[in-house]
Amino acid sequence: xxxxxxxENERLPITWPFRAAGTVMVLTTIWFCMGWGIRDLxxxxxxxxxxxxxxxxxxxxxLLAVFGGVINTVRERRRLQLLQHDG
Numbered sequence: 001x002x003x004x005x006x007x008e009n010e011r012l013p014i015t016w017p018f019r020a021a022g023t024v025m026v027l028t029t030i031w032f033c034m035g036w037g038i039r040d041l042x043x044x045x046x047x048x049x050x051x052x053x054x055x056x057x058x059x060x061x062x063l064l065a066v067f068g069g070v071i072n073t074v075r076e077r078r079r080l081q082l083l084q085h086d087g
Contacts, residue, residue, distance in 0.1 A: 011079060017068030021061045028057030 035050035 013072040013075070014068065017064045017071065021064035021068070024057055024064065025061045028054060028061065031057060
């Protein structure tokens with residue numbers, strides 16, 4: 001019975017890359033808003049690396065989402081190939 005449950009989970013798509021992308025996006029948004037908020041305090045106040053870190057966060061978010069899509073597509077194609085060979 002436990003092996004049947006394990007097989008069922010193996011067929012489900014993975015979600016961790018999308019959850020990680022969402023977390024990075026939230027942190028990137030916080031960083032972006034915090035940088036502008038600190039800048040509003042005065043002309044001498046700056047958050048070091050404000051925009052480069054923001055763009056890096058956006059890039060990481062995009063890469064994690066694409067990675068998750070590729071991994072799930074590959075897993076689904078393998079699963080379908082196994083079903084065709086077994087059937």
